[in-house]
Amino acid sequence: MGRTKQKVRYKLNSGGIKSLSDEEIKVILRAADELIGTGGRSMLAKILKGSKDKKVLKYGLNKCPSYGYYCELTREEITKRIDWMIKSGYLKIEYSGRLPVLIFTEKGWEIERETYANELLNKLTEILEDQDYSFVYELKDRNRGMILLLIEKIKNTKNARFIPLLKEWKRIEYKKVQTELQKAINYLMEVGF
Known part of the structure; x- marks a missing residue:
């Protein structure tokens, strides 16, 4: 009979670090x-x-x-x-x-979700120039909370140049995300510059 392998043990050591920026x-x-x-x-x-x-x-x-x-x-x-x-x-x-x-943790994910949504917004803003929207395929199946935050950030830009990208993205998404993308398209058509 084989032995069951032990869990790998770890010990946390923050070495006296009191805070990080x-x-x-x-x-x-x-x-x-x-x-x-x-x-x-x-x-x-x-x-x-x-x-x-x-x-x-x-x-x-x-x-x-x-x-x-x-x-x-x-x-x-x-x-x-x-x-x-x-x-x-x-x-x-x-x-x-x-x-x-x-x-x-919930606290850590809240910060990372914001950071990652900003990173994706910057990426999507860059690709507006090329009008190659294939990157939206990489957004499918990402964390829904983060995706909804990203859509909100796109709306907040009030930049109507996002509309073709949002339409392309909408074609490949699930219903709930499609609904939010359509709301963003409608909003940008109304207030976009």
């Missing part, structure tokens, strides 16, 4: 988003360090906007910041099988 919190959460539910503290530290580790490159984690943010720090110093984020309630650890993986 809002920017650092956003950067760490943005990097964590790349591996929520699939990776742990050490992989997150590698992303933030800017590691050339095989797994980081294989999974395209080097394309994360937070990649290399803490390039001047050691991985141990970065891990202390990650542990502070866990102790402060922005991230938590759950087990996936025997491995500890990172999960957003």
